[in-house]
Amino acid sequence: MKENLQELNARDLAAKYPVILGGAALTRAYVEQDLHALYEGEVRYARDAFEGLRLMDALIGVKRGVPGAKLPELRQRRVRPAASAQVAEPAEAGPVRSDVATDNPVPAPPFFGTRVVKGIPLREYASWLDEGALFKGQWGLKAPRTGDGPGYEELVEREGRPRLRGWLERLHTENLLEAAVVYGYFPCHSEGDDLVVLAEDGSERCRFTFPRQRRGRRLCLADFFRPKESGETDVVGLQVVTVGSRIGEATADLFASDAYRDSAIRRLRLSSRHRRGYALGCHWWT
Incomplete structure (x- = not known):
């Protein structure tokens, strides 16, 4: 920027x-x-x-030159008073790897490589949608700060869920969503803060570098996989999902017609309790 x-x-x-x-x-x-x-x-x-x-x-x-028109004031950065400001402490000295156990059994994957699943019906994941993110974040359903007017729950029942039901029906009847997933399991090991994904012949396929906590247990995602020096090969599961290109075209039409609230339907997310079960990688692409 x-x-x-x-x-x-x-x-x-x-x-x-x-x-x-x-x-x-x-x-x-x-x-x-x-x-x-x-x-x-x-x-x-x-x-x-x-x-x-x-x-x-x-x-x-x-x-x-509309009378009374003006831009909002610039938001000033909040600065902590000098008396209470704290000097950042250096990271604690300690081992490169945290105390995460390295002796638990390596899981046996159902297969190595990737598989593709297409044609996932809407009914299989519609109930997992994060309504709070949609109603509050995308559709702006919020109770007035003054206390006058309908509360949030009333707005949800009166506006949010009826609109959502209508959109789910349209998504189903017009077949706007083409949900699919590519997922797979790969051999791997860790090297310091890196997770190294291996090819079938044991060579390096790619690696992911993760941040490490500066204090406390000094945890890092790489610690949850067998280190290279152990001589053992671990396994990692990865996945990428899509809802297809038709919904992108439909929301582009809505956006072009100034239907900004409805165009936000494309950004529906799964609820946290279903996202929590994902493997290392999960991204929507269109």
Whole structure:
């Protein structure tokens, strides 16, 4: 983002194009303090699409000279008072590997390699959807802070679940979801903070590097697999899932028609109790 804003500055486009930024990789303080100081135009942070729309209305209002139109104040970064600020301590000295046991039996996989499962019906996973993430995060169903008006549960019963049922029916009748999964089991071992996935001949296929806790038990995901020096080969399960390309096309049409709330149906997630059973990797692709 920083490089993009610098490029807009260099091309003398900053005054012409206001920028709204958001997403999991950014924070409001970083956008409205650090990037705002860098960009020669207007830059604001939007927590979600609805805040982005409000910002667009404000930007257009200011540009057109609408009476009373103004942008919200920049959010100041919260700074801890100097008296209570704590100096970060260095990481504790200790062994490279944590105390995770290395003598439990290595599980026997049902097979090695990958398999593909297609045509998973909607009824098999519809009940696992994370309604809270959809209703609160995507559809913005929240009780008013003043206490006036319907509460959250009432909004869910009156608006959330009826709309969700309607969408599930449409997804089923129009066959918009083409759920499939590629999964498999692979030999592996760990080397320090790395999990090394092996090919059938024992050569390195790929590796994943994981962070390690700086204190306490100094845990790292790699510790839960047999270390290379043990001479034993462990096993790791990986999977990738998809809902197909048709839902992407359908939500693009909704977005183009300004149906932002309905277009959020694409971002439905499984509830945490079902995500917890996943192996190391699980990503949706479309």
